[in-house]
Amino acid sequence: xxxxxxxxxxxxxxxxxxxxxxxxxxxxxxxxxxxxxxxxxxxxxxxxxxxxxxxxxxxxxxxxxxxxxxxxxxxxxxxxxxxxxxxxxxxxxxxxxxxxxxxxxxxxxxxxxxxxxxxxxxxxxxx
Numbered sequence: 001x002x003x004x005x006x007x008x009x010x011x012x013x014x015x016x017x018x019x020x021x022x023x024x025x026x027x028x029x030x031x032x033x034x035x036x037x038x039x040x041x042x043x044x045x046x047x048x049x050x051x052x053x054x055x056x057x058x059x060x061x062x063x064x065x066x067x068x069x070x071x072x073x074x075x076x077x078x079x080x081x082x083x084x085x086x087x088x089x090x091x092x093x094x095x096x097x098x099x100x101x102x103x104x105x106x107x108x109x110x111x112x113x114x115x116x117x118x119x120x121x122x123x124x125x126x127x
Contacts, residue, residue, distance in 0.1 A: 067093035069109030075116035076100055076108055084124040086112075 068087065080102050087097040098110040098117055110117040 065092055067095055067097065068099065069095070069097045072098075072109045072111040072114075074111055074114045075120065076102065076110070078120060078123065080104075081120070084120060086121060 081100045082103040083101045085099045085101070087093070087099070089096050096112045098112045098121060100108045100110055100120070102108065110120070112118070112121075
């Protein structure tokens with residue numbers, strides 16, 4: 001190295017320009033578009049795969065292997081009921097379940113021990 005000057009060593013090294021250090025803009029844009037698409041897909045999957053259980057309204061859970069009513073309401077007006085379904089206790093659920101389908105299509109889980117619900121079930125059986 002003694003025979004080469006500092007200037008010659010400097011000139012023999014390849015020069016890297018700042019544009020060579022950066023990724024091409026189309027590649028960067030493509031990568032960010034791919035990341036955004038992946039994020040959007042993940043968000044959509046989480047929305048569609050998350051079960052939407054309306055517990056606050058006493059709506060039944062769509063699952064045949066367990067109790068369908070996680071919460072109940074004390075009653076609904078008799079005239080609002082389109083149909084009434086009574087599910088006896090069994091291996092799937094230790095509770096008697098009463099599900100009222102309202103005329104507007106909504107469903108409500110009723111408390112089978114409530115006096116109003118007992119009267120509703122009696123009226124429905126007489127029909």
